[in-house]
Amino acid sequence: MPSLPLLPPVFTLLADLIERHSGIHYGLGDRELLEDKVSIRALEAGFDSLFDYYLFLRHDPKGPAALDTLIEGLVVHETYFFRDALALEVLADDVALAVRAGRRPRLWCAACSTGEEPLTLAMMLHERGVLDGVYLLASDISQRALDRARRGEHNLRSLRALPPGVEGRYMDVVDGKPHVRSDLLASVTWRRVNLTDAATIAELGTFDAVLCRNVLIYFQDDTARRVTELLTGALVPGGHLLVGTSESLLRFGTALECEERRGVFFYTRPKEGA
Ligand SMILES: C[S@@+](CC[C@H](N)C(=O)[O-])C[C@H]1O[C@@H](n2cnc3c(N)ncnc32)[C@H](O)[C@@H]1O
Structure with a gap:
């Protein structure tokens, strides 16, 4: 054309x-x-x-x-299962401790594309026996991507970092198409959220951890700063924001404290009075 x-x-x-x-x-x-x-x-x-x-x-x-x-038609949905998995493992360990201490952590994957990231986290939490003990929200601006996520429709490229043992346990590959187990799909609440929409973000409540990985790169600094502020407002004191490996919040002079854990950067909302 x-x-x-x-x-x-x-x-x-x-x-x-x-x-x-x-x-x-x-x-x-x-x-x-x-x-x-x-x-x-x-x-x-x-x-x-x-x-x-x-x-x-x-x-x-x-x-x-x-x-x-x-x-x-403009957004880039590039994602795959177990992408930068160490950050998710470190978070899942944290969450498991919180659940075992009797808490129900609230987690939000804030630009989840077709769902591979929250589903990876769900698998890790299931491995640790704590998936039932969390609230896991996954959102994106793209309704089309969310519809595919909800139906568990993924392509073969999304399997390129899949560790051994996941296929058969958490998904089957039928006729060249991966199908994630339906109970995992149902463990995630899917919702359309535009990260620049302050009113909708305020309705979501607060979270122990927010993942916003590989999306701030598409924004100019002032937008990335504004979105970071909105996500900071959606964290409980002591809650964590995780961004992609090539994204750093330090140049924005964020109110969050940066700590490195097992090689992963966690941006943490200071506890009141700390
Ligand atoms: C490259 S994917 C990243 C997916 C996943 N977080 C990962 O790291 O694999 C970027 C996603 O950000 C979404 N996105 C772009 N702008 C957005 C906005 N303003 N609000 C919410 N999502 C947005 C796109 O629709 C796309 O699905």
Whole structure:
């Protein structure tokens, strides 16, 4: 399908709209990429000008739903089971101690894509005999990714770091498709949450740990800082925020304390009076 021309002023308008709605940043160097992706949606919706399509997104009553669909096509869902697994192991050990001490920890995977990350954590908690003792929320901005997560639909690439013993115990591979055990899928509460939406995040309550891995990289610093503040507000005192291995919060001057545990960085909300 040929692309519609995305002139610099319209690029700026569209990139700004997308960033305000999702946090995802497109710089001038991404103009061709955005042109291709937006053209597909604009042509599907019957537009032959990207400026007219922008006006539709911005002002038509159907614009917000169309913007969600556009963003569905822009987000990167790259994820796999047991990705950077050590961080999840260290967290699972912590959580197991809390459950055995009689607490019910609340955990949130805040950009879970198609669910491989929360399902990996669920497997680790099950291994430790404490899965029933936690509340595990998994969310993403993408409804399509969440629908796949809920149905346990994963592709073979998501198995590339799978340790021995998981297949057969927690999932089966049938006709080249992995199928996660239904009780594991049911142990996770799936919900659509946009990380830039303060009101929705405030409704979720507070958590002992929030995972927000491999998503802040798509945001500019001021958005990443704002999202970090919202997630900090969603932590109980002493609760932890975990980000991806290539993401550091230290350059934002975060209110969280950084501690290294077994080679994994935990950002911890200070306890009151500490
Ligand atoms: C690369 S995946 C990371 C998945 C998983 N956390 C991991 O580390 O494997 C990034 C995810 O962030 C989601 N995302 C992007 N912007 C978001 C936003 N504003 N709110 C919530 N999720 C967002 C995307 O839909 C995508 O599923």
